[in-house]
Amino acid sequence: MRKQESTNALNESVILRNCGMAYTLSVISGRWKPAILFNLMDGKMRYNELRRAIDGVSERMLVAQLRELEEAGLVKRIVYPEVPPRVEYELTALGRSTEDMLNSMSDWGNMHREKKRGR
Amino acid sequence: MRKQESTNALNESVILRNCGMAYTLSVISGRWKPAILFNLMDGKMRYNELRRAIDGVSERMLVAQLRELEEAGLVKRIVYPEVPPRVEYELTALGRSTEDMLNSMSDWGNMHREKKRGR
DNA sequence: CAGTATCCGACATGATACTG
């Protein structure tokens, strides 16, 4: 399984995988983004509803990360022209497509967190 | 699919998933860690071999991130008591267990990066 | 209700020079 003659081919696949990884990390990393995505998996939520659901998030960061997720096309922001204002956030199809990946990440974390009692 | 009576149960699963995610991200996030892991998937490598394989990494960061991966138990550092010094890095079983997760992350990234031509 | 605006400190990373 060590590298053979195909060093170049191997390097290229490593580079390709890194590009994908880098893009993925740029989209989902940020202290509160995973929490936002997990919460929205169950359906739309209003701004304050999210704020209450995500313990410890500040208004500043919640808005900032929602905007980044919107920019990346994972979240849709729906503004109802009412008084008092109402805004709902909802995953797009692209947002929902992260579910399997996010679950495999959280599963890995949960499985291996426990093996670290020895430290 | 909106939340029913089981708000608490839902919240708990969200929290659990977040813990796993947080742990996973703490282990793999860092500008060069995915690159290191992908490179080591094909077998052990020496320090300078890694350095050349990972374009743009500085000595400082390569060492720092290798040490963090070692701390987390994903990478084993093997020192040969020779002159000139020789050090090899190798994935542990735990390190290899990230492969599927990392691939699903890079796959998602590669698939959805292309859909963003519209920006 | 759903945000903005400002300020600030902590940390991640980079550049460069040096060493056993």
Add this chain to the structure above:
DNA sequence: CAGTATCATGTCGGATACTG
């Protein structure tokens, strides 16, 4: 070869106060 040491910089996120 495989690192350390030191300094510089930029981004992320927290705290707080204010607003349409």
